[in-house]
Amino acid sequence: MNPRVLDIPGSLIREVASKKRASSIDLGLGEPSLKPNPAHFANAMNYIAEHGIKYTHNAGDAALREAIARHYDYPEMHNSSNVCITTGSQEAMYVALKTLLDPSRDELLVVDPSFPSYVKMAKLEGVPVRTVEMSEDDDFAFDAQRILSGLSERTRAIVICSPNNPTGRVIDRAQAEALVGALERRGGDPVWLIHDEIYREQTFVENEAYLAERYPHTIVTNSVSKSNALTGLRLGWIIAPHDFIQQAIKAHAWVTSCADTFAQQVALNVFTTLGGVNEHVSWYRAQWAGVVEALESSGLRFIKPEGSFYACVRLPDGVASLDAALQLLEDHDVLAIPGAAFGESFEGWLRLSWVAPLDRVREGISRIAKFVKEFV
Amino acid sequence: MNPRVLDIPGSLIREVASKKRASSIDLGLGEPSLKPNPAHFANAMNYIAEHGIKYTHNAGDAALREAIARHYDYPEMHNSSNVCITTGSQEAMYVALKTLLDPSRDELLVVDPSFPSYVKMAKLEGVPVRTVEMSEDDDFAFDAQRILSGLSERTRAIVICSPNNPTGRVIDRAQAEALVGALERRGGDPVWLIHDEIYREQTFVENEAYLAERYPHTIVTNSVSKSNALTGLRLGWIIAPHDFIQQAIKAHAWVTSCADTFAQQVALNVFTTLGGVNEHVSWYRAQWAGVVEALESSGLRFIKPEGSFYACVRLPDGVASLDAALQLLEDHDVLAIPGAAFGESFEGWLRLSWVAPLDRVREGISRIAKFVKEFV
Numbered sequence: 001m002n003p004r005v006l007d008i009p010g011s012l013i014r015e016v017a018s019k020k021r022a023s024s025i026d027l028g029l030g031e032p033s034l035k036p037n038p039a040h041f042a043n044a045m046n047y048i049a050e051h052g053i054k055y056t057h058n059a060g061d062a063a064l065r066e067a068i069a070r071h072y073d074y075p076e077m078h079n080s081s082n083v084c085i086t087t088g089s090q091e092a093m094y095v096a097l098k099t100l101l102d103p104s105r106d107e108l109l110v111v112d113p114s115f116p117s118y119v120k121m122a123k124l125e126g127v128p129v130r131t132v133e134m135s136e137d138d139d140f141a142f143d144a145q146r147i148l149s150g151l152s153e154r155t156r157a158i159v160i161c162s163p164n165n166p167t168g169r170v171i172d173r174a175q176a177e178a179l180v181g182a183l184e185r186r187g188g189d190p191v192w193l194i195h196d197e198i199y200r201e202q203t204f205v206e207n208e209a210y211l212a213e214r215y216p217h218t219i220v221t222n223s224v225s226k227s228n229a230l231t232g233l234r235l236g237w238i239i240a241p242h243d244f245i246q247q248a249i250k251a252h253a254w255v256t257s258c259a260d261t262f263a264q265q266v267a268l269n270v271f272t273t274l275g276g277v278n279e280h281v282s283w284y285r286a287q288w289a290g291v292v293e294a295l296e297s298s299g300l301r302f303i304k305p306e307g308s309f310y311a312c313v314r315l316p317d318g319v320a321s322l323d324a325a326l327q328l329l330e331d332h333d334v335l336a337i338p339g340a341a342f343g344e345s346f347e348g349w350l351r352l353s354w355v356a357p358l359d360r361v362r363e364g365i366s367r368i369a370k371f372v373k374e375f376v
Numbered sequence: 377m378n379p380r381v382l383d384i385p386g387s388l389i390r391e392v393a394s395k396k397r398a399s400s401i402d403l404g405l406g407e408p409s410l411k412p413n414p415a416h417f418a419n420a421m422n423y424i425a426e427h428g429i430k431y432t433h434n435a436g437d438a439a440l441r442e443a444i445a446r447h448y449d450y451p452e453m454h455n456s457s458n459v460c461i462t463t464g465s466q467e468a469m470y471v472a473l474k475t476l477l478d479p480s481r482d483e484l485l486v487v488d489p490s491f492p493s494y495v496k497m498a499k500l501e502g503v504p505v506r507t508v509e510m511s512e513d514d515d516f517a518f519d520a521q522r523i524l525s526g527l528s529e530r531t532r533a534i535v536i537c538s539p540n541n542p543t544g545r546v547i548d549r550a551q552a553e554a555l556v557g558a559l560e561r562r563g564g565d566p567v568w569l570i571h572d573e574i575y576r577e578q579t580f581v582e583n584e585a586y587l588a589e590r591y592p593h594t595i596v597t598n599s600v601s602k603s604n605a606l607t608g609l610r611l612g613w614i615i616a617p618h619d620f621i622q623q624a625i626k627a628h629a630w631v632t633s634c635a636d637t638f639a640q641q642v643a644l645n646v647f648t649t650l651g652g653v654n655e656h657v658s659w660y661r662a663q664w665a666g667v668v669e670a671l672e673s674s675g676l677r678f679i680k681p682e683g684s685f686y687a688c689v690r691l692p693d694g695v696a697s698l699d700a701a702l703q704l705l706e707d708h709d710v711l712a713i714p715g716a717a718f719g720e721s722f723e724g725w726l727r728l729s730w731v732a733p734l735d736r737v738r739e740g741i742s743r744i745a746k747f748v749k750e751f752v
Contacts, residue, residue, distance in 0.1 A: 001623055005475045008626045035428045041421060041638075052411045053608035087463045087610070090633040098500075099381045121630050124474075232429035232637030234463070247377055250384045254496050257466040260636050261608030262417075 004124050011116070012341040016325050020335045025364040027352040028335040030165070032229035032309070034280055034355075039273070040228070044265035053261045058253040059245075060085025060237070061264045067271035068237055074212040074220070077239050084249050085259045085267075089198050089236035092221035094121050095255060096194055096238055097157075099248040100219070101127045106156035111147055113140060113339070113346035115165045115196075130155070133345035134169075139303045140345075142171035144178035157192040157219075160211065163199035163307020166342045166351040170306040176209030183215065190217040199308040201227035201277060202284050208307070212239065219244065224267050226309070227277055235263040284309065287361075291354045294362045298369040312339070312349050313368060316375040321347055324371075332367040380500050387492075388717040392701050396711045401740040403728040404711040406541070408605040408685070410656055410731075415649070416604070420641035429637045434629040435621075436461025436613070437640045443647035444613055450588040450596070453615050460625050461635045461643075465574050465612035468597035470497050471631060472570055472614055473533075475624040476595070477503045482532035487523055489516060489715070489722035491541045491572075506531070509721035510545075515679045516721075518547035520554035533568040533595075536587065539575035539683020542718045542727040546682040552585030559591065566593040575684040577603035577653060578660050584683070588615065595620065600643050602685075603653055611639040660685065663737075667730040670738045674745040688715070688725050689744060692751040697723055700747075708743040 017028045059065060065080035072078075086092040097118075101108060103126040110118045112131045122129045132150025134140040142162065151158075162171040171179075183191050195211040197220055212218040223236030238248055252258075270276040291311055295302045301314035315324050321338035328334050328350075339349030350368070354361045393404045435441065441456035448454075462468040473494075477484060479502040486494045488507045498505045508526025510516040518538065527534075538547040547555075559567050571587040573596055588594040599612030614624055628634075646652040667687055671678045677690035691700050697714035704710050704726075715725030726744070730737045 001620070002475055002478050002627075005623050005627045008630070011629075031430060036424070038425065041424060045417060045421065048412070048417060049414065053606055054407060055607050087467075087632045087636075091463075091631060094631050098378060100377055102378050117630060124627065124630055230429055231431050232634075234632065234634070234636045244377070247381050251378075251381045251500065253387075254384070254493060254500055255467060255470050255631065256463045256610065258608075258610070260463075260610045260639055262638065263636055 004126060008120060008124065012322065013337050016322070016329070016338060017335060019326070019329055021333060023333055024329065025334045025360050025367070026356055027354065027361065027364045028337050029353045029355055031231040032226060032280070032355055034229040034283060036229045037279060040266045040269040043269035044262050047265040048262060056258050056261050056264060058258050059083070059249045060259055061261070061268065064264050064268045064271065067268060069239065071271055071277065072220070072239060074210070074239060076216060077212060077241060081242050082239055082245055084238045084245050084252055085264060086236045086238060086252060087256050087259055088225060088234040089196065089221045089223035090117065091252070091256060092223070092236040092238045093117065093194070093196065095248050095252045096219050096221060097121050097127065098125055099244065099251045100157055100192060101125065103127045105154065107152055107154040109150050109155045109158045111142070111158065111160050112343035113166055114159070114161055114342060116341060118159045128154070131343060133343070136345070139169070140167040141169055142175050144175045144182065147179055148182050151191065155191055156189070157194055159194045159196065161196040161198070162208070163203055165199065165308055166310055166312055166337070166339070166346065167303055168305030168308045168310050168312065169303070170203060170205055170208045172207045173209045176211060176214055180211070180215040192217045192219060194219045194221065197222040198226055201281055202309050203307040204285065204288050205306040216241065224270055227280065228270055229280060230266065233263045233266060235259060235267045287354060287358060290358045291361055294365045298365050300365070300369050300372060309353055309355050311352050311354060313352065315348050315350060316372060317348070319348065319375060321350060325350060328368065328371050332371050334364045334367050336368065380502060384496060384500065388698065389713050392698070392705070392714060393711060395702070395705055397709065399709055400705065401710045401736050401743070402732055403730065403737065403740045404713050405729045405731055407607040408602060408656070408731055410605040410659060412605045413655060416642045416645040419645035420638050423641040424638060432634050432637050432640060434634050435459070435625045436635055437637070437644065440640050440644045440647065443644060445615065447647055447653065448596070448615060450586070450615060452592060453588060453617060457618050458615055458621055460614045460621050460628055461640060462612045462614060462628060463632050463635055464601060464610040465572065465597045465599035466493065467628070467632060468599070468612040468614045469493065469570070469572065471624050471628045472595050472597060473497050473503065474501055475620065475627045476533055476568060477501065479503045481530065483528055483530040485526050485531045485534045487518070487534065487536050488719035489542055490535070490537055490718060492717060494535045504530070507719060509719070512721070515545070516543040517545055518551050520551045520558065523555055524558050527567065531567055532565070533570055535570045535572065537572040537574070538584070539579055541575065541684055542686055542688055542713070542715070542722065543679055544681030544684045544686050544688065545679070546579060546581055546584045548583045549585045552587060552590055556587070556591040568593045568595060570595045570597065573598040574602055577657055578685050579683040580661065580664050581682040592617065600646055603656065604646055605656060606642065609639045609642060611635060611643045663730060663734060666734045667737055670741045674741050676741070676745050676748060685729055685731050687728050687730060689728065691724050691726060692748060693724070695724065695751060697726060701726060704744065704747050708747050710740045710743050712744065
């Protein structure tokens with residue numbers, strides 16, 4: 001068998017999550033707990049009743065590609081020919097990395113802490129990966145100078161997830177400007193930015209930067225999973241310059257052929273309904289306010305989330321996050337994800353998701369605060 | 377960018393198909409023209425209304441995996457742990473090749489004529505490919521001795537699509553026995569068989585062989601696309617020995633995460649409805665009988681289809697299939713796919729699909745017969 005597949009380790013997130021009990025307060029979940037809007041499904045059912053469910057073009061349904069391009073309206077990337085519809089943002093990222101990076105020559109730079117998939121995908125393709133760690137002293141804020149310090153001669157792309165999973169940090173306009181300016185002054189073959197925007201509709205600050213608005217060598221990946229509680233629909237996309245998308249469509253065509261026609265019709269209804277993409281924003285804002293309040297009164301050291309639906313809390317010095325997560329579940333019946341799952345730089349932290357009902361999240365935070373005090 | 381992606385040529389099938397007019401008789405289509413059974417969608421809608429649309433396990437919904445394993449009931453592969461649900465049979469084949477083959481060591485053997493995706497996927501992964509051609513004199517019947525003659529020291533897997541696209545030939549039990557017997561006597565690391573069963577429910581002979589019933593090192597790929605007119609649903613699977621599936625699930629997890637939950641519920645209804653998988657079989661049998669009759673009275677040299685929904689006709693000697701397909705469309709308004717799209721061994725042939733209404737297929741065959749007579 002292929003050693004690159006054999007070498008993929010099991011998921012630490014899943015290992016911990018599998019120990020959850022029925023009674024547990026689940027702060028581990030990486031997906032919305034809201035129900036999706038049934039109107040989007042009704043639209044897709046009407047389409048199927050009339051047309052059956054044929055293949056679409058490899059790149060996706062033309063109307064959906066157009067609607068997505070117009071909605072985000074990125075400079076030089078606002079036409080349907082800048083969009084490739086994929087099987088969730090997972091395939092979007094996989095195809096983007098596969099298309100962009102030549103394993104014999106290129107390296108990928110990943111900004112840590114980060115969701116583990118970027119590193120695992122690159123390894124699966126035989127692409128060398130470097131990571132660059134943001135500073136714990138600064139609550140892991142995106143820092144352009146730190147990111148730039150991670151570049152090597154061979155770096156061809158940098159993956160940035162903002163709002164970030166796990167930290168909840170958002171890259172702001174000043175740091176984006178500094179990063180993009182330095183990359184433009186660098187000369188030679190461009191270093192691409194891959195912006196994972198999966199938590200875009202869970203943004204709680206107003207100085208957030210969209211890299212595609214500032215830098216022409218940007219590839220955006222996203223999906224309707226988190227914005228519209230449609231994780232299981234597996235409907236995502238890549239937005240990128242035309243020449244890149246043409247090549248990405250070819251890779252996508254041989255990996256999965258095309259995205260699900262039904263799912264594409266669901267997404268088309270999201271994008272053609274006024275406010276459809278933002279239909280869950282107010283729920284997240286209210287939830288966020290309650291969670292921040294609970295964290296502030298908990299006595300825990302925490303990173304105030306600027307985006308995403310996570311909040312991270314610091315464990316006492318010297319406590320390993322995996323041990324802590326297992327003990328927290330065993331003794332206090334709360335599931336949280338150990339920081340170690342997101343790179344070495346995040347050891348000593350726990351990631352809490354806050355998509356459960358607010359009183360459950362509050363109770364979970366209260367139990368974690370009690371748990372942490374036991375060490376002192 | 378990745379040279380393996382840049383090097384993928386455009387699709388000859390799509391190049392020809394793009395020239396189709398509204399008036400054209402379409403014998404090019406590679407998907408059913410039937411409408412899917414709405415009951416399967418109603419079941420999925422009920423599920424979504426109750427549960428929302430969350431991620432499933434990477435390997436797929438447990439009930440669907442179980443239902444598929446039981447339906448096919450292959451020896452040593454009849455448990456849910458032998459099944460991985462994928463985004464159509466395209467991702468099933470992609471993940472199977474990616475998981476099985478070590479690009480630094482292994483070669484893939486493809487039995488030609490064949491659908492071009494196997495070779496393109498292997499090249500995308502950097503896996504060397506050899507092809508072995510079945511004999512035109514024998515109407516491209518699967519021939520164990522010929523297949524075995526294509527093996528090299530490095531061959532780790534053989535892809536066999538039976539019923540075959542494009543030829544419509546089916547590997548029979550005698551040839552399967554000869555092939556499997558020789559592979560078992562060979563010793564050393566096993567050579568795997570990958571059986572693409574996508575046209576299984578379009579089989580019109582009774583001596584067909586299922587390789588997984590005869591050889592333990594068999595990987596099966598399939599989907600509900602052709603059997604149930606659900607091409608756009610993108611719901612397929614791999615059935616394989618447990619140890620292999622465990623590794624394939626990891627590769628699948630980083631390529632697409634998991635299959636669409638809605639699509640999995642549609643497929644679950646197919647597999648849990650009595651006769652659901654076979655609901656379109658009688659339509660194909662009737663259609664097949666009419667097409668064979670039309671071909672027999674046409675005067676054309678044709679390969680009598682044993683399976684699939686294609687029939688192939690011979691062009692006059694020396695006529696290139698791409699030129700012929702373009703001229704046929706231009707002068708007679710009939711779309712057929714040039715044999716050259718399926719490997720050099722199929723140059724000089726045209727592939728006709730017969731999913732259009734029978735009178736249109738008959739008219740198309742009649743025009744092709746007229747077109748061929750013009751050369752004599």
